[in-house]
Amino acid sequence: DTAVSQTPKYLVTQMGNDKSIKCEQNLGHDTMYWYKQDSKKFLKIMFSYNNKELIINETVPNRFSPKSPDKAHLNLHINSLELGDSAVYFCASSPPGTSLGEQFFGPGTRLTVL
Amino acid sequence: SQKIEQNSEALNIQEGKTATLTCNYTNYSPAYLQWYRQDPGRGPVFLLLIRENEKEKRKERLKVTFDTTLKQSLFHITASQPADSATYLCALDDAGGSYIPTFGRGTSLIVHP
Numbered sequence: 001d002t003a004v005s006q007t008p009k010y011l012v013t014q015m016g017n018d019k020s021i022k023c024e025q026n027l028g029h030d031t032m033y034w035y036k037q038d039s040k041k042f043l044k045i046m047f048s049y050n051n052k053e054l055i056i057n058e059t060v061p062n063r064f065s066p067k068s069p070d071k072a073h074l075n076l077h078i079n080s081l082e083l084g085d086s087a088v089y090f091c092a093s094s095p096p097g098t099s100l101g102e103q104f105f106g107p108g109t110r111l112t113v114l
Numbered sequence: 115s116q117k118i119e120q121n122s123e124a125l126n127i128q129e130g131k132t133a134t135l136t137c138n139y140t141n142y143s144p145a146y147l148q149w150y151r152q153d154p155g156r157g158p159v160f161l162l163l164i165r166e167n168e169k170e171k172r173k174e175r176l177k178v179t180f181d182t183t184l185k186q187s188l189f190h191i192t193a194s195q196p197a198d199s200a201t202y203l204c205a206l207d208d209a210g211g212s213y214i215p216t217f218g219r220g221t222s223l224i225v226h227p
Contacts, residue, residue, distance in 0.1 A: 004157075033214070040219065041201070041219055041220055042217070042219055043158070043203065043217040044217075045214055045216070048214055056214060090157050090158075092157070101146070101148070101163075101207055101214060101215050102148065102160050102163060103148075103150075103158070103160060103205075103215065104160065105157030105158050105159070106157050107155075107156060107157050108155070108156070108157050
């Protein structure tokens with residue numbers, strides 16, 4: 001059983017397009033995240049949601065909009081894609097409570113903007 | 115500024131030896147530190163967490179130490195195997211209350227048969 005799943009695995013698109021990445025977790029976790037891993041392999045937090053409420057929004061352009069229809073899903077919508085958005089995007093979740101922060105990651109979505 | 119530093123050069127070792135990876139940090143006062151493994155094309159996988167009041171943690175062939183005075187964590191894999199080859203990331207929180215980890219860049223480990 002897949003714990004954290006993302007679709008699609010690969011996404012190739014033209015500059016200026018709008019695209020979405022979907023994420024679902026079946027672990028019963030309350031907190032979900034989006035991370036971006038760039039070509040230099042730095043993994044940076046973008047957003048964090050706790051029980052469908054946004055709790056962290058790092059310095060991310062407002063072209064990026066997360067949406068959480070329920071606590072098992074956190075989708076990422078990106079408007080007006082730019083070349084610099086090319087990266088691997090990871091969804092993650094963590095168990096209830098704030099004392100641990102152990103992250104369970106999805107397989108990633110490799111976004112290529114042409 | 116805050117920094118998490120891991121050796122950017124790959125660590126090459128022979129099978130059976132102990133691999134030791136280093137994570138140094140500056141301008142953090144973490145409540146904990148975590149280690150993750152990442153294989154190519156996959157998401158990171160959580161391995162171990164050590165709290166600020168713990169000196170050492172073990173799990174099977176893995177051992178992590180945490181020295182808050184030196185601001186350093188060491189990650190050891192004993193009796194290394196080629197299957198241990200991967201990138202290992204350290205992550206720590208900033209004790210600011212969010213408990214969301216900030217990741218280092220990772221060190222690539224290559225275990226030769």
